[in-house]
Amino acid sequence: MYPGSLTTQSVFSPALPLRIGNGRPIGPVARLRTRREVVRADGAEIVDDAVAVLAGPRVVGRFRELEVELVDGDERGLKRLEKALRKAGATTGEQRPKLFRALDLVVPSSQPTIGRKTAPTVALGAALAEQARRLLLHDPGTRLGSDVEDLHQMRVATRRLRAFLRVGRPLLDESWSEPLRDELAWLGGALGPARDLDVLLEHLGCELHALDEHEVASGLLETLRAEQTEARRAVVATLSSDRYLALLERLDHVGTPELTGDETPLAELWASAWTRARKRNAALGRGAGDEQLHEARIALKRARYAAELAGHELGKRGRRFEKAAAALQDVLGTNQDAAVAEERVRAWAVTAEEGVVAGQLVQRQHDRKAAAAATRPVAWKAVRRAAKKLG
Numbered sequence: 001m002y003p004g005s006l007t008t009q010s011v012f013s014p015a016l017p018l019r020i021g022n023g024r025p026i027g028p029v030a031r032l033r034t035r036r037e038v039v040r041a042d043g044a045e046i047v048d049d050a051v052a053v054l055a056g057p058r059v060v061g062r063f064r065e066l067e068v069e070l071v072d073g074d075e076r077g078l079k080r081l082e083k084a085l086r087k088a089g090a091t092t093g094e095q096r097p098k099l100f101r102a103l104d105l106v107v108p109s110s111q112p113t114i115g116r117k118t119a120p121t122v123a124l125g126a127a128l129a130e131q132a133r134r135l136l137l138h139d140p141g142t143r144l145g146s147d148v149e150d151l152h153q154m155r156v157a158t159r160r161l162r163a164f165l166r167v168g169r170p171l172l173d174e175s176w177s178e179p180l181r182d183e184l185a186w187l188g189g190a191l192g193p194a195r196d197l198d199v200l201l202e203h204l205g206c207e208l209h210a211l212d213e214h215e216v217a218s219g220l221l222e223t224l225r226a227e228q229t230e231a232r233r234a235v236v237a238t239l240s241s242d243r244y245l246a247l248l249e250r251l252d253h254v255g256t257p258e259l260t261g262d263e264t265p266l267a268e269l270w271a272s273a274w275t276r277a278r279k280r281n282a283a284l285g286r287g288a289g290d291e292q293l294h295e296a297r298i299a300l301k302r303a304r305y306a307a308e309l310a311g312h313e314l315g316k317r318g319r320r321f322e323k324a325a326a327a328l329q330d331v332l333g334t335n336q337d338a339a340v341a342e343e344r345v346r347a348w349a350v351t352a353e354e355g356v357v358a359g360q361l362v363q364r365q366h367d368r369k370a371a372a373a374a375t376r377p378v379a380w381k382a383v384r385r386a387a388k389k390l391g
Helices: 075-087 098-103 120-137 139-144 148-167 174-211 218-239 242-251 266-282 290-309 311-348 352-388
Strands: 006-011 030-041 044-055 058-070
Touching (some): 030 098, 044 098, 058 075, 120 290, 174 311, 218 311, 266 352
């Protein structure tokens, strides 16, 4: 779905080879027509969806969703924008996905609030159950492919599940947790190519818009869109497989994991993850290569997820660490996105005209890397400071 677009979708589409756990075919349960408008203001992207629920040709229900996401602005600008939107009539109310609103379904309730004295194994089980719930919530939208955010959030939930299982290894029976981690790695690997192409296409589209060179680079964009289509088909095939259905059955019980009897505080497990991330990031010099930066980012993400898992033990200082780690992770992610884009651009150019545009695109990726490298020391210092305050 693109800015200013109008789409009609069946949830689920009978054209897709989908099955539910008992083997019966899935049929359509709702038809939605969405008119989307996207604008940018104060460094944020505002997505306004006007949704009509259809029964045949008749409209039987309507609702509207407004989402705001920071792109290149800051929290201060976001707060100003929120204030302006609220003044214009926006409210914080309905949080259910479109499908749930159309069918007036209740979203499965999240886990009870975890207190500071909650046992580590109980908190771990609750965190695993919550991510399994999020994965399921974004399954329908991922299958339909009408909103790239569903695929993104499903992939994030998959990664968090793996990360929590990794952090909680001392508490978990390996014969239970490691096979589950392997299956989640398989799912994440299936979702990854489509998500990566979504990011790449959006980035290169913005770069070409800035250069006003969409026509010259049409071949590159067409190739990437064709790959994106195939990757999305592969995602649907994965989510329709017996292997995925078996994984969902396992996730039904993930909130009550098989345990070793160990009750090591989750804050200690975070400390171990942070030590590994600190060593990785501290070793980065000014001339660190793309692969080193990418590995440092992965280690940092694991430490951030570990802090999230131990949030009830770490308190406000833990949340400050999460925020600082996320900021540095974004800096390192910018470098990775630029490296991937540069590789694809270099492999594309054939004609002299394409070569000129490719050179401009490559230079813009170098500029992005340079800007990220310039901000990395400050972001790294903030993470170390936040971690130090946690002891």
